[in-house]
Structure formats: C-alpha cells, structure tokens
Amino acid sequence: MYWNTADEIMISDPELAILPVGSIEQHGPHLPVMTDWAIGAEVGRRVQALTKGFLLPALPISTCREQMGKKGSVWMEPPTFYHMMTDILLSLKTQGFRKVLIIQAHGGIFTMIPVVRDANAKYNPDFMVFNFDLMMVSSTCREEGILECSGEIHAGEGETSQMLVIAPETVHMELACDYIPDTPRSYLSYGAVLRFCPEGVWGTPTLATAEKGEQVLKRAAEMAVEEMKKAFAFMESKEKLNYSYF
C-alpha cells in the first residue's frame, strides 16, 4: 500500500496493483465535489483488504466536462488522461506488476476504454489491466434490493448513501432534492448535466441512508474482486491467434 516503505513492498512483492480513479466535480447542493474521489479511495481500501494488492492513492482528477456550469469541477483533456494513465500503467509494468485493477469511480471517463483496451492489446499476456466501473454496482444493488431508485446517474441514492458512511459531516441531507430528467444519458455529449438537472442531481438522494451506503460499499469491493478474477482468468487463458495474444 502507499503507506508502506519500498522495502516492505519489495518483500511482499505483490503482482496486483490497485488504482482508484475519481473526479472533482459538482454533486448537487448536498454532496461535496470530492464525492467520486472519496468513494473510489474507500472502495480501493476495501479491495486492498480482500486482495493484499499494492494500493495506490486514488487519482482525484480525470475528465468531467459534462459537469461544467458551476465552479468547483476540475477536468483534464481526454488525450492528457489517456497519456497519464498509460504512463502510470507502464511504470507499474516496468517494476514487475503483472495485473492492474482500475476502480473507476466516475462514470463520465469515456477515455478509460481505449486506455485499458490498448494496454491489453499491446502487452497481454505479460501484463493485464481490468477496469471495474462502479456504475455496475448501482444496477446490481438495485437488483438485490439494496437500492430502490432505478434512474440514478449522479449524486443520487447510491452516492449519497456511500458518503453518509465515508464522510457524513460533508453531507447536507436537508438540501438533498430528487430529480430525474426525461433525457437520455447520451445527451451529455450535447449539453451539461446542469441543463437537464437544474440542481445538478440526477437521481433520488432523499432515499439515502448510511445503512444502504455500507451495503453498497461492501458489494462494490466484493464485485470488483469477483469481476477482476473472471477477466484476468479469461486473459490468462487466451492462446495465440496467428500473430496476436490479444
């Protein structure tokens, strides 16, 4: 983990690195701009406890132009994100890490797909990267009855519940307001969230509780490990296809 010394990391010699990726962006009137970063960091800590991998500090900033309109959302350009992530992955590969689990805590990082696909296409089977998008957790938690709202995209029941566990002092439940626009998510390429959701909330945060948040965080860590194992097993089992291991 990042609080170990290099010598301690040399001795434990993990083959897995864990890299949470968050965002600093508006999360409605009731949640702090650190929400995605804080959730990514917390899920990362829980995954580390389950896997004993080398946990990196959560990256705070990624891509979030869809949150433009209020002060406090900070982004980089998608090509910058691609190059930054690729540099980090290759520095891990150089040191002998064979597997990297990315925990994507912000749904709007569409550049993550080429980052992961290119790294695997170039370096499988010597090096494998799996991206676990926390959006997967919300849908599973709804199927399992942990969460109630089906239309959540941003700052709703799931994220608010998790923040009530991680940093309750930063959550202003008295300001939480529910809003689900009649707009497809794809329209975030044509206008910012604040055009469709006046308060910057796309979901039902008033349904949030700390009890739900604890269950969501637990399932997030478990699912990240399960899905990672499946993907790495698949990548390890591939045979050469003409010129390619990808």
Ligand SMILES: [Zn+2]
């Ligand atoms: Zn968020």
